[in-house]
Amino acid sequence: MSKLEQTLSIIKPDAVERNLENEIKVMFKNDGFLILKEKKIQIEKSEAENFYKVHQTKPFYNDLCSYLSSGPIIVMVLERNNAVLRNRELMGATNPKDAKEGTIRKKYGISIDKNSVHGSDSLENAKIEIDFFFKD
DSSP: OOOEEEEEEEEOHHHHHTTOHHHHHHHHHHTTOEEEEEEEEOOOHHHHHHHTGGGTTSTTHHHHHHHHTSSOEEEEEEEEETHHHHHHHHHOOSSGGGSOTTSHHHHHOOSSSOOSEEEOSSHHHHHHHHHHHOOO
């Protein structure tokens, strides 16, 4: 039985820079997602470091934080049945070269770093990540 879930999605700087927000939002909506909340923001590197602290031991951590804070991003709360899993499937593999046809990263991703979107990887992280950006 599927259940209604919420997940966080970020349209990353490379996609915002290329004005892809609307195309990406249409892909979410066409997949049955409701966009409950959204805002365009720019975060400081320290905020990116806090957001990605689960990755702080990994070699790509510093580059990831620099990149996320390098330009405006769009943060969204998405809702649908099985939102976390469906968002991961719709985004596609982290490396756009490995992503399936029809996924956001296959269509818009430039590289493993500039892969256009972020999505929560679990319900627990979705709650933490939504609270991080939408503290209201």
